[in-house]
Amino acid sequence: MPMARKIDEIDMKILKLLAENARYTYKELAEKLGTTRQRVSRRMDKLEKSGVVIKYTLIPDLNKLNHVHVILGLTLRPTVDLDEVVEQLKSIDYVKIIEKTLGSHSLIIHLVGPNDMALTEKMIRSIAKEIHGIDKMDITFVTEICKFEVI
Amino acid sequence: MPMARKIDEIDMKILKLLAENARYTYKELAEKLGTTRQRVSRRMDKLEKSGVVIKYTLIPDLNKLNHVHVILGLTLRPTVDLDEVVEQLKSIDYVKIIEKTLGSHSLIIHLVGPNDMALTEKMIRSIAKEIHGIDKMDITFVTEICKFEVI
Incomplete structure (x- = not known):
C-alpha cells in the first residue's frame, strides 16, 4: 500500500464539505473555507491524484428506481486467491461494489438489478x-x- | 412508501452520468446529452425533490485518511422495534451508514473512526x-x- 501524502486540516475540511455535497462549486467551497477558488482547486487536484478521493458519485434511492439492492457477505475458503475472485467479480456488470474485508466475511459485494x-x-x-x-x-x-x- | 414519479430514459442517463462523476457541471451534462443546461438543471431539481437522489457525495479511501471502516451486520430479535433502534443509531456520530435490511441481517451499519x-x-x-x-x-x-x- 503506498504511503498517504500528509492530509492536513484544510484538506479534511474540503473532504468533509464534498462528502456533504459533492456538487459544491469551487466558489462555494472557497467561500465556506475563507480562501480562493484557485487554492481549493489545487488542493482538490492533489487529493484526487493521491487516490484519497475514489470518486464523486450520487447515492440513489434504488427502490424509487425500481431496482433491488442485495448485499452478499462472502466467506471464502482460506486457500482461495482473493485477487483472482475480485477480478472475476469486477467483470460482472450487476456487481456494483466490491470490498475486500477481514473478519466475518472475506468479501462484501453489492448487486443491483431490476426489481424482479x-x-x-x-x-x-x-x-x-x-x-x-x-x-x-x-x-x-x-x-x-x-x-x-x-x- | 410514496410512489415514485415516472423516471424516463433521459432521467436515467442523467443519474448514470452523475453516478460516474457527481461533479459534472450542467454544461458538461448538457453536452453529453445533447440538450441545454436549463433542461438538465430542471430535471435534476425534480430528481432531487422526488427523493431519487439521496445525496451527492465523495467516496474516500479511508485507509489513506488513516481511518478504520467497519461493517456490522446486526441480526435483531424479531420483537425489537427496528425504527427505535435506527433512531438510536442515527444519533451516534461514528455510525455513518444505516441500512434497513431483510435476510441474514436486520440492519447493516458502517462505523468509521480513527485507525486505532x-x-x-x-x-x-x-x-x-x-x-x-x-x-x-x-x-x-x-x-x-x-x-x-x-x-
Whole structure:
C-alpha cells in the first residue's frame, strides 16, 4: 500500500464539505473555507491524484428506481486467491461494489438489478456457481437507507 | 412508501452520468446529452425533490485518511422495534451508514473512526451494549474498495 501524502486540516475540511455535497462549486467551497477558488482547486487536484478521493458519485434511492439492492457477505475458503475472485467479480456488470474485508466475511459485494425476484435469484445463484471457493454466503436485501455519511 | 414519479430514459442517463462523476457541471451534462443546461438543471431539481437522489457525495479511501471502516451486520430479535433502534443509531456520530435490511441481517451499519484498535473495539462494544435486542453481530473490516458503482 503506498504511503498517504500528509492530509492536513484544510484538506479534511474540503473532504468533509464534498462528502456533504459533492456538487459544491469551487466558489462555494472557497467561500465556506475563507480562501480562493484557485487554492481549493489545487488542493482538490492533489487529493484526487493521491487516490484519497475514489470518486464523486450520487447515492440513489434504488427502490424509487425500481431496482433491488442485495448485499452478499462472502466467506471464502482460506486457500482461495482473493485477487483472482475480485477480478472475476469486477467483470460482472450487476456487481456494483466490491470490498475486500477481514473478519466475518472475506468479501462484501453489492448487486443491483431490476426489481424482479426471479432475476434476483438468478444473479445470486450465478455468483454462487461461478465463484469457486465460497464457504458461506450471507444474503441481505437493502430496503431503506436511513443514514448515509462517509466521513 | 410514496410512489415514485415516472423516471424516463433521459432521467436515467442523467443519474448514470452523475453516478460516474457527481461533479459534472450542467454544461458538461448538457453536452453529453445533447440538450441545454436549463433542461438538465430542471430535471435534476425534480430528481432531487422526488427523493431519487439521496445525496451527492465523495467516496474516500479511508485507509489513506488513516481511518478504520467497519461493517456490522446486526441480526435483531424479531420483537425489537427496528425504527427505535435506527433512531438510536442515527444519533451516534461514528455510525455513518444505516441500512434497513431483510435476510441474514436486520440492519447493516458502517462505523468509521480513527485507525486505532483500542478505539475500534470501544466503538463496537458500545454498539453491542447500547442497542438492545441484538441476537448476532457480524463484524467485518473493510481493507480495500476494489469497485464502486451505484447504478
